[in-house]
Amino acid sequence: MAGENHRKLEVGMESIVRSLRQDPYALETVYLSAIAFAGRVKTIAPLVELPLFYPPKLPLGSGTSLGQALFHLMSEIDRNTIKTTAEQKGDWKPMVFLITDGKPTDNYIPAIRKWTDEYQNKATIVAVALGRYADLKVLKELTENVLLLEKTGTEEFKKFIAWVTASVSSQSKSVETGASDKLALAVVDKSVLQLVDDLRKFEAFDPDSVILVGRCQKKRLPYLMKYEKFPQELSGDAIRIDTSYFDFSGCYSLEEDYFSWSDGTPTKQTVNTSELRGAPGCPHCGAQVAFAMCSCGGILCINQPGKALCPWCEQTVQFDNQNEETSMWVGRGANGS
Ligand SMILES: [Zn+2]
Ligand SMILES: [Zn+2]
Known part of the structure; x- marks a missing residue:
């Protein structure tokens, strides 16, 4: 990611953290981590509880190593989450917002296969494509939850960030009160963010x-x-x-x-x-x-x-x-x- 989207996302992450800190349910349950991927992949903010999380600077770089990013994500999930066993109640299912504006530049196929075989029941990916250049088809292979932010102007981006915040809030509320792992995304403003349910509707571009x-x-x-x-x-x-x-x-x-x-x-x-x-x-x-x-x-x-x-x-x-x-x-x- 480069240019305007990069800057807006950096500001957006600050806003997400600021808003979530006002939310008592989120303060109780939310842990955050940030992984950046361009040509290379790195955890830029390790998983910590919300009050201790400081939004990191996003690195700039060329390339979109989606495959590497997914492998990295899977090893982070293994390393950082506690599984539920007969003796203990583990962590809630991690929710991953995968935000990209590019087409994959590495071989992503083995990573997607591993994810769908072994991880898609352990964590939920919500993929958000910033603009039409992102590869919706690949994202759909990875998860059924794909959204397109077609226009990435300041106003649209603000609404998108508010939606991410509201989704994390509603998810934290649903695990806190209903003890449910079910995905509880916030309502989407369709004029800004479109759910990519049927790829054919989006292929025209x-x-x-x-x-x-x-x-x-x-x-x-x-x-x-x-x-x-x-x-x-x-x-x-x-x-x-x-x-x-x-x-x-x-x-x-x-x-x-x-x-x-x-x-x-x-x-x-x-x-x-x-x-x-x-x-x-x-x-x-x-x-x-x-x-x-x-x-x-x-x-x-x-x-x-x-x-x-x-x-x-x-x-x-x-x-x-x-x-x-x-x-x-x-x-x-x-x-x-
Ligand atoms: Zn006919
Ligand atoms: Zn005619």
């Missing part, structure tokens, strides 16, 4: 993929077509030409609520359809072509050339045999505004 949203002519329901970038370059002595294209990778049916999860602002990026290879059929009705485009810009399914009723603009449109040479420009991302 990956720069290495193109997502197109169409609507079935018959059932009128939306579907999503995904193309993955296939990097390719032609090079000669004095010239390099990017000849990358996007390969078809999947077509998924969606429910109408897809649009309530999209933020409604049309994305400005466009993709030339001549860069797209491969076309699916419609996942709702089985029509042969899921990729026909109306003059309104909406994508719909058609089975044969001829007249069609566009489910986006309600106009009748005429489709002639597809011209292979034509390259249409279509909007990229959520097409539902």
